[in-house]
Amino acid sequence: MTRRDPNAGNPQAVGDLLARYLVRSGLGPKVEAASIIPEWEERVGPAIAAVTEPLRVSEGTLIVAVRTSAWLMELNMMKSDLMRHVNAGKTDGRIKQIVFVMGG
DSSP states (O other): OOOOOTTTTSOOOHHHHHHHHHHHHTOHHHHHHHTHHHHHHHHHOHHHHHTEEEEEEETTEEEEEESOHHHHHHHHHTHHHHHHHHHTTOSSSOOOEEEEEEOO
16 A cells, blocks of 8 residues: 655645755765765865865765866865765765866
8 A cells, every 4th residue: 555645736845845855865965966066166165175075966976176286185185074074064965075187
C-alpha cells in the first residue's frame, strides 16, 4: 500500500517542493557542494578570486584554475585555510579536497 502525499493537490511553494525532491533523491549534498562555485569570491576574498576560477566540483573535490605558477604554489600552501573558508557553515556537501590547476 502506498501512502498518499498529504500535500498532493494543494498549492505548494516551489522551494519546498525542490527541497523535498533533493532530500528524496540524495542530490542535496551535491547541490550544496556545487554552491561553492558562485560563492567563491565571497568565501576566499577578492584578491584570491581575481587570480583564480573555480571550475567544477566532482565527488567532493573542487577544481580551481589559477593564473600563474607563483599563485599556484602560494595557494597550495594556503590550502588548509581555504578549506576552512570554503566549508564554513556547511553540514552536507562539504568540499573534501581542493585541486589547483594552471588555467588561462
